[in-house]
Amino acid sequence: xxxxxxxxxxxxxxxxxxxxxxxxxxxxxxxxxxxxxxxxxxxxxxxxxxxxxxxxxxxxxxxxxxxxxxxxxxxxxxxxxxxxxxxxxxxxxxxxxxxxxxxxxxxxxxxxxxxxxxxxxxxxxxxxxxxxxxxxxxxxxxxxxxxxxxxxxxxxxxxxxxxxxxxxxxxxxxxxxxxxxxxxxxxxxxxxxxxxxxxxxxxxxxxxxxxxxxxxxxxxxxxxxxxxxxxxxxxxxxxxxxxxxxxxxxxxxxxxxxxxxxxxxxxxxxxxxxxxxxxxxxxxxxxxxxxxxxxxxxxxxxxxxxxxxxxxxxxxxxxxxxxxxxxxxxxxxxxxxxxxxxxxxxxxxxxxxxxxxxxxxxxxxxxxxxxxxxxxxxxxxxxxxxxxxxxxx
Amino acid sequence: xxxxxxxxxxxxxxxxxxxxxxxxxxxxxxxxxxxxxxxxxxxxxxxxxxxxxxxxxxxxxxxxxxxxxxxxxxxxxxxxxxxxxxxxxxxxxxxxxxxxxxxxxxxxxxxxxxxxxxxxxxxxxxxxxxxxxxxxxxxxxxxxxxxxxxxxxxxxxxxxxxxxxxxxxxxxxxxxxxxxxxxxxxxxxxxx
Numbered sequence: 179x180x181x182x183x184x185x186x187x188x189x190x191x192x193x194x195x196x197x198x199x200x201x202x203x204x205x206x207x208x209x210x211x212x213x214x215x216x217x218x219x220x221x222x223x224x225x226x227x228x229x230x231x232x233x234x235x236x237x238x239x240x241x242x243x244x245x246x247x248x249x250x251x252x253x254x255x256x257x258x259x260x261x262x263x264x265x266x267x268x269x270x271x272x273x274x275x276x277x278x279x280x281x282x283x284x285x286x287x288x289x290x291x292x293x294x295x296x297x298x299x300x301x302x303x304x305x306x307x308x309x310x311x312x313x314x315x316x317x318x319x320x321x322x323x324x325x326x327x328x329x330x331x332x333x334x335x336x337x338x339x340x341x342x343x344x345x346x347x348x349x350x351x352x353x354x355x356x357x358x359x360x361x362x363x364x365x366x367x368x369x370x371x372x373x374x375x376x377x378x379x380x381x382x383x384x385x386x387x388x389x390x391x392x393x394x395x396x397x398x399x400x401x402x403x404x405x406x407x408x409x410x411x412x413x414x415x416x417x418x419x420x421x422x423x424x425x426x427x428x429x430x431x432x433x434x435x436x437x438x439x440x441x442x443x444x445x446x447x448x449x450x451x452x453x454x455x456x457x458x459x460x461x462x463x464x465x466x467x468x469x470x471x472x473x474x475x476x477x478x479x480x481x482x483x484x485x486x487x488x489x490x491x492x493x494x495x496x497x498x499x500x501x502x503x504x505x506x507x508x509x510x511x512x513x514x515x516x517x518x519x520x521x522x523x524x525x526x527x528x529x530x531x532x533x534x535x536x537x538x539x540x541x542x543x544x545x546x547x548x549x550x551x552x553x554x555x556x557x558x559x560x561x562x563x564x565x566x567x568x569x570x571x
Numbered sequence: 572x573x574x575x576x577x578x579x580x581x582x583x584x585x586x587x588x589x590x591x592x593x594x595x596x597x598x599x600x601x602x603x604x605x606x607x608x609x610x611x612x613x614x615x616x617x618x619x620x621x622x623x624x625x626x627x628x629x630x631x632x633x634x635x636x637x638x639x640x641x642x643x644x645x646x647x648x649x650x651x652x653x654x655x656x657x658x659x660x661x662x663x664x665x666x667x668x669x670x671x672x673x674x675x676x677x678x679x680x681x682x683x684x685x686x687x688x689x690x691x692x693x694x695x696x697x698x699x700x701x702x703x704x705x706x707x708x709x710x711x712x713x714x715x716x717x718x719x720x721x722x723x724x725x726x727x728x729x730x731x732x733x734x735x736x737x738x739x740x741x742x743x744x745x746x747x748x749x750x751x752x753x754x755x756x757x758x759x760x761x762x763x
Contacts, residue, residue: 184600210612296612317635349635353609354596356632452633536612540636 180425181359187318187350190357191257191283191343192217194325196227197365200281201252204232204243208262209295210347211285215257237262241269241280248278249387251377253329256280259347260287263301267308273340274309275403276388279332280340282310283325286448286499287347288535296536297347299447300500303509309403311341311410312477314447319357320474321345323427326360329369330417336409346449348536360425368424407478414475431480433472434487436462440469442551443488445514446497447473450532450539457544468548473510481517488518492555494527495547501531507563526554529563537567575628576719577638581657582647585617591647591708592623595715599627601730602722607632620655627721643719646670647694647707652681661687668714668760670694670707675763690718692760701752702745709749710756717757724757 185193192214195203205215221227230247234240240256247254258266263284273280288294289301302312311331315321324343332341345351360368376385391399411431418429435455437443444454451472461468471487473480488494496515498508506512511529518525530547533539543566554560578595582588589610596608610623624638640660646669651657658667666688671678678691692714694707702709716727731753732746739745 184596184606317633346635348612349609352612353607353635354593355607356600356605449635452635456634538637540639541634 179361180364181361183357183359184354185318185357186213186352186354187315187321187345188213188285188352189217190318190322191325191345192221193359194322194365195255195283196221197360197362198253198255198325198329198369199227199366200229200255202232202244202247202254203229203256204234204240204247204254205256206234206237206240206258206262208237208259210287210351211257211259211262211283213351214283214285237265238269241266241273241282244280244282245269245273245276245278248273248280249276249378251374251379253333253372254280255282257283257285259285260289260295260301264289264304267305270305270308270310270340272388275399277338277403277406278340278387279329279338281325281328281332282340282342283321284342284344285347285351286344294535295347297349297449298499298534298536299344300534302342302344303500306477306509309339309407310477311337311339311407311414312475313341313343314474314476315343315345315350316449316451316472317350318345318353318355319427320429321350322357322359323421323425323429324474326365326368327417327421327429329372331410331414333372333374334413334417335375337406337413339403339406339410344448349449358425358427364424368421410478411475411480429474431473431475431483432487433474435470435472437469437471437487439467440490441467441492441555442548443469443471443491443493444495444497444544444547444551445471445473445488445510447476447499447510450497450499453539453541454544457541457548460541461545461548466548466552476510479513479517481513482521484514485517485521485523488514488525489521489523491525493551493560494525495551496527496529497547498529498531499533501534507531511563526560528554528560530566531563532566539567543567573642574630575626575632576643576721577641578625578627578643578645578715579638579641580623580625580645580647581651581655582621582623583617583651584619584621586647587706587708588621588647589623591645591711592625594708594712595625596627597734598712598716598727598730599625599721601734602726604628605630605632611637620651641665643668643715645711645715647711649673649678649681658682658685663687666690666718668692668711668718670711672696675761679763689763690714690760691763692756694756697752697756697759701755702748709752713753713756714760717760728753
């Protein structure tokens, strides 16, 4: 039986970890993800979790401990944010290239500087090319549900890649809201046991993990990673379909909201999508054909399907909660424009950089964007990228 | 009650405005509401002005922004009136609830130009009388529920008794004090 509750996003993720009960958890505290290992350690102290909980001296060590555990053939998890995430950067590549399906809870926070504890996506977007699957969550429910699906995707024999479940720091991690929790048995049944084909501690079939990759082999290893990432899209869809049948909560690679006949569209990631949906409803009531697409899966990037969802639009806003400092906008802007080009879809598009360092994103922010899109749809020139919600003087 | 009730809490770091917002979310949740309870985070210190928020609705809540046009403003610490524009964005039919030991006339005078509804509760006195120390959350919670009509008196008290019973299982004397603080505040909160 599922149960209605009210939890913060961090509590929701900690409960998912309790229900998954991985073999190893290694974590180091950093705001705003600290509560996750804190709640998990309480569960451990109360005997509600059998995991080996390893306290370490840094995030470089927490991800390394998770990698070691996974190489030994067991399920390992960790959590982090911001600077802690950045300290893992090198090891993120080691984990993905060793094909270790570590699952990590990321609570997105701005990466310095100036130092800031609030939300944007600069931490996880900064490691978008590290070979990890990235799922993003709009609210506590989605953070919880993404965690429940994470191992099924990461450990799938067609995939065998690490996966991070991201949610917005403070906005969802520390905000209490309604959530439906599945019961422990249902979760355990869905997630299942992890029995990798090969691991370090199998004396019958000895293997090495993480050896030097000489030039004659290195490129084939990378090719293997990229092929796994290509296969991940179908696995994510399949696992999400099964999860939907079990819980009634449907997930795809992205969510389309009132997009059927939309002329003006906004594409964004994370908690802002909910605020955007309220703005879409308000504009629809005024007769504006507004719609919204929320991207759940950023890695692998669902280029063809996304381009197809956006192709009927007269104007599009691509919203990035981080700046790439490419002088061209943010990472989502670059990926989406590339996807549109590749599929021959021409939609006038503006890449908005928004919500940096916790700058609040309001219904009015979306109204302003849709007002600009309306002008662009009427023939006004579209700027390649611009900041929104920033004080200009 | 309106379709969605938006509440903004003004307090100082350490006074429990965040806890009060989370408690109110709990109370509303147990009566079947969709709830949000969240503070605004930053490099806060004890004593610095802080803001916390509630959205409470019979419909699904999706918006994740702060609240700019509240229906209710709760001032946990009276000394914030002035340094912080606590009435900012308050809806025309909005309500302010102030924790104060001063007379209605004195509190009114602190809100120059404000014509709307204003309620006062001496949460410090109520909590000191019933709980034995200054814990303004419990009386303020009761005042907010009464003034907004969020829950009936009966279901609110029954609901709180259940949650206090759970929370203070080892300390029944604390339960009694908190319940009497709720009941006293319910009677004492008054329009200025």
